[in-house]
Amino acid sequence: MSYSLPEFLAHAIAMEEEAAERYLELADMMEAHRNDDVSALFRDMHRFSLMHRDAIRARVGAIELPQLKSWEYRWRTPPEMGDEDAFDTQLDAYHALSYARENETRAMQYYRTVAEDASDAEVKRLAGEFAAEEEEHVAALDKWLERTHRPSETWAQDPAQRA
Amino acid sequence: MSYSLPEFLAHAIAMEEEAAERYLELADMMEAHRNDDVSALFRDMHRFSLMHRDAIRARVGAIELPQLKSWEYRWRTPPEMGDEDAFDTQLDAYHALSYARENETRAMQYYRTVAEDASDAEVKRLAGEFAAEEEEHVAALDKWLERTHRPSETWAQDPAQRA
Numbered sequence: 254m255s256y257s258l259p260e261f262l263a264h265a266i267a268m269e270e271e272a273a274e275r276y277l278e279l280a281d282m283m284e285a286h287r288n289d290d291v292s293a294l295f296r297d298m299h300r301f302s303l304m305h306r307d308a309i310r311a312r313v314g315a316i317e318l319p320q321l322k323s324w325e326y327r328w329r330t331p332p333e334m335g336d337e338d339a340f341d342t343q344l345d346a347y348h349a350l351s352y353a354r355e356n357e358t359r360a361m362q363y364y365r366t367v368a369e370d371a372s373d374a375e376v377k378r379l380a381g382e383f384a385a386e387e388e389e390h391v392a393a394l395d396k397w398l399e400r401t402h403r404p405s406e407t408w409a410q411d412p413a414q415r416a
Numbered sequence: 417m418s419y420s421l422p423e424f425l426a427h428a429i430a431m432e433e434e435a436a437e438r439y440l441e442l443a444d445m446m447e448a449h450r451n452d453d454v455s456a457l458f459r460d461m462h463r464f465s466l467m468h469r470d471a472i473r474a475r476v477g478a479i480e481l482p483q484l485k486s487w488e489y490r491w492r493t494p495p496e497m498g499d500e501d502a503f504d505t506q507l508d509a510y511h512a513l514s515y516a517r518e519n520e521t522r523a524m525q526y527y528r529t530v531a532e533d534a535s536d537a538e539v540k541r542l543a544g545e546f547a548a549e550e551e552e553h554v555a556a557l558d559k560w561l562e563r564t565h566r567p568s569e570t571w572a573q574d575p576a577q578r579a
Contacts, residue, residue: 278485322441324494330487 255372263318264367265309265383267326268360273302275328275356279349291346294397298353298390305386312379328356347403354394361387419530424539426481427530428472428546430489431523436465438491438519442512454509457560461516461553468549475542491519510566517557524550 256264280295331344331352344352364384371377419427443458494507494515507515527547534540 275486282485322445323438323491327490327493328486329493330490 255370256367256376258373258376259316259318261367261376262309262313263321264326266306267321269302269306271326271328273299276302282344283346283349288346345404347401350394350398350401354391357387357390357394361391418533418535419539421536421539422479422481424530425472425476426484427489429469430484432465432469434489434491436462439465445507446509446512451509508567510564513557513561513564517554520550520553520557524554
């Protein structure tokens with residue numbers, strides 16, 4: 254799929270906003286778990302997402318953006334929250350980080366695909382730039398995952414295993 | 417998990433609101449596909465969801481509700497929208513109906529589990545009632561699926577196969 258610039262910008266803004274909201278939720282959850290380090294990380298990621306969104310909005314200027322469907326930008330449900338456990342909110346730090354990593358990876362892959370397929374030069378340039386940013390987020394989360402205790406091996410669908 | 421009444425009501429309202437938003441998106445998408453029948457169905461489901469939400473809100477009255485995390489009530493991403501296809505918005509009628517059915521089934525299972533586990537009598541009563549409502553939605557979607565052309569068999573994760 255080759256995006257027009259307005260289509261691409263609409264996706265990028267929606268994705269940053271979604272990421273910002275999810276990081277805020279994760280930060281609150283980690284705070285409730287008294288994991289202040291990981292909570293602070295997620296608060297930083299929340300702030301970065303908002304800053305990136307604002308930068309993209311500045312680029313949008315007077316361009317009119319299309320409306321998107323929720324599934325075009327939303328983060329996935331954490332994998333262990335399936336079926337009867339769908340409403341268990343207890344993510345430990347390791348799995349919260351893995352969940353964020355999975356969604357950042359998905360965003361990175363999205364931007365890469367857009368950059369590859371783009372016929373519009375500005376879309377190609379921006380998508381390549383955003384892919385590199387997401388790659389940095391994935392690398393940062395990987396560092397945190399390395400030093401975070403992994404509480405159990407029973408996660409059937411551990412995103413770390415799939416990445 | 418045994419919910420308090422405020423916790424349960426917060427979930428039920430959030431779930432109805434999420435369903436309402438998703439049905440509106442699905443209705444718009446079906447309209448864009450010129451499938452007016454399925455679009456009208458989704459508009460009805462949108463309206464029912466809002467009516468149900470309003471009924472629950474009336475039950476809430478002055479009870480103070482807890483804040484929920486997004487993954488406690490959100491619909492899943494349509495299964496075919498994985499990874500590189502994550503942003504393909506083209507759901508045909510059959511898969512739009514299957515997607516709705518999967519989410520309604522998930523809601524039904526949620527309410528059943530809550531009803532079974534409830535120690536609060538009012539939570540048990542309401543959750544049982546809501547489970548029955550969701551069951552009717554699933555049955556309605558099944559009828560529509562029966563008479564809707566299934567366009568391809570290549571859906572690796574067809575929710576109809578998993579149900």
